[in-house]
Amino acid sequence: MLHLVIADAELELVPEEIADHPSVVNYAQRKKKKPTEILLDSSYHHSALKKLPDGDRRGRPDIVHISLLNALESIANKESLIRVYVHTRKDDMVYINPKTRLPRNYNRFVGLMESLFREGEVPRGLGLLRLEKKPLSELIDEIGTENVFVMHEGGEFVPPKEFGRLLSSLDEAVVVVGGFPHGDFLSEIPWKKISLYESSLMAWVVINEVLVNFEANRTPL
Template sequence: MINLFIVESGLELIPRKIWKHPTIIRYCKKRKKPPNKILLDISFHYDAMQKLKDWYKRGRPDIVHICLLEALSSPLNLNGFLRTFIHTFDEKIIFIDPKIRLPRNYNRFTGLMAQLLHDGKIPPGNKEKLMWIEKIDLDDLFRKYRPTYTIVFDENGIYKNIFNFVSNLSAEKIENMFLIIGGFQRGKLSRKFHEKADEIISIYKHSLDAWIVVSRILCALEIRLNIY
């Protein structure tokens, strides 16, 4: 099983610290929802976000949306080889049923994720969970799943041609491998993720969007595992 872990993603509800900012008040009034049921989005909340710590890494649910569409629609996932997690900036870990049909429409996606972050699971109630949040930290997650090999993708890592790199990975390493990719637009990956890595690699000479990294690594693994 391949474990895809999108970390420090810009996915969170509007923080209480900026609820009273005029930008937030206007936006919530327009949406007819309270701030604790709306996702933080830098496209709409830029002025208010300047007051937040590490604001430049936050408020980008679109990155998560595209990464998830890439991952969940991939042949790797459709053939039962992929498990996907989302780690948020505010340290929540989201578990995802690989069979979920994620909304393609961005507005529907943000509504769904706001509901998830507010209620703790999708759908609410006693129905079978498709996405849910567990009270678990990074160390607990790694103890639970016991990765056979952990790769962190970082623009400052050692350059590797991704297709050559994956083709040379042993079956033992791939068996329960963790792939860690930052889900934010700017800034550096926190050290705690580097500390979990067996290798820290870069797949291009310049910075790439997270969803491009996701698509390239999953494609390389599909070729390696003869899924096509």
């Protein structure tokens, strides 16, 4: 089993510090929600983000959306070869049922995430998406394998095909991909760092490369 973790993702509700900012208040009124019940989104709250620490990288639910669509629609997921998780900067951990079909529409995805942060699971009673407070290290301990690889531009270069062969040879492994637009991980990352290319790649591109090459080396079912 391959466990794919989108880590330190910039996915969060609007924090109290900027809940009264005009760009947040106006957007919340249009959605008929309280400011602290809406997702922080740099496309709409850019001016408010200037007041937050790390504001230049926060409010990027679009990265999570695209990354999850790529992972959950992959052949590897359809053949039950992977499990996918999202870990956020605030140690919110999203457990994702492999059968989950995410909305393709971004606005509907945002609404789903807002419901998840409010309810703790969606749909309620079915729990295709489930939210817990958990640091990244605790999830790795929970999975219980020493085969943990962090995708990092400063890591050891391993060609994608070779990395796919390595992953397919292991009974269980974890691949950690950063869910942020730039910068480095906020969580402590004591595990082996791997680079697939000579320069940085967006999270969903890394996920595609990992899964396609992992699939290519699996024995057909």
